Amino acid sequence: MDDNNLGSSDKLLLAAIDLISERGYNGVTTQEIAAAAGLSEKTLFRHFGTKQQLLESALDRYHYAEEMRKLFRESLVWELEEDLFTVCKTYHGIMNRNRKLIQISMKDEIQLPGFKERLQQHPLQLLDILTSYFVEMGDKGKMIRTNPEMQAFAFMMTHFGAFINDLGTGKNYPNIELEPFMRESVKIFARALTP
Numbered sequence: 001m002d003d004n005n006l007g008s009s010d011k012l013l014l015a016a017i018d019l020i021s022e023r024g025y026n027g028v029t030t031q032e033i034a035a036a037a038g039l040s041e042k043t044l045f046r047h048f049g050t051k052q053q054l055l056e057s058a059l060d061r062y063h064y065a066e067e068m069r070k071l072f073r074e075s076l077v078w079e080l081e082e083d084l085f086t087v088c089k090t091y092h093g094i095m096n097r098n099r100k101l102i103q104i105s106m107k108d109e110i111q112l113p114g115f116k117e118r119l120q121q122h123p124l125q126l127l128d129i130l131t132s133y134f135v136e137m138g139d140k141g142k143m144i145r146t147n148p149e150m151q152a153f154a155f156m157m158t159h160f161g162a163f164i165n166d167l168g169t170g171k172n173y174p175n176i177e178l179e180p181f182m183r184e185s186v187k188i189f190a191r192a193l194t195p
Helices: 008-023 030-036 041-048 051-062 065-074 080-097 099-106 115-139 148-164 178-193
Strands: none
Touching (some): 008 030, 008 099, 030 041, 041 051, 051 099, 051 115, 065 115, 080 099, 080 115, 080 178, 115 148
């Protein structure tokens, strides 16, 4: 995205993500974040109040729950293999786009009140969305339903693990590429869950 087309809030959010991912939450000041965004510290405080609120706003703005909710509302065709591939492809796209933010969220150094709970909202929402989809697929007779929440969780953890291992770069597992992995994992899930 062109920085000239970004508003002050987005510039501050992106600068915060970049700096905090490089130097840690405690290693960067609000003044440094504002300067990196080309704005004043006063503007940062006017938009967000505190560094914690800035980081929380970044989580809310750039994490995946709302995008995934929209995908489930608008893009599914109610065919298990095709839908699961759409879901995992979108998930990996969002997660890789937000890699720095995800890395920040996984650091133990951030001990802010309510931060971990706020962070957990997105995966919990995705779990609910995917579970509801599995329930509805079961109701339509298009999926074996034993424990939809556990099935959704297993699918999510498979792809979170692929994200954590950064399959897109080919560094950790040079012979395993992300796209074929997604297709194969979706085939396995679809084959196991199709009546």
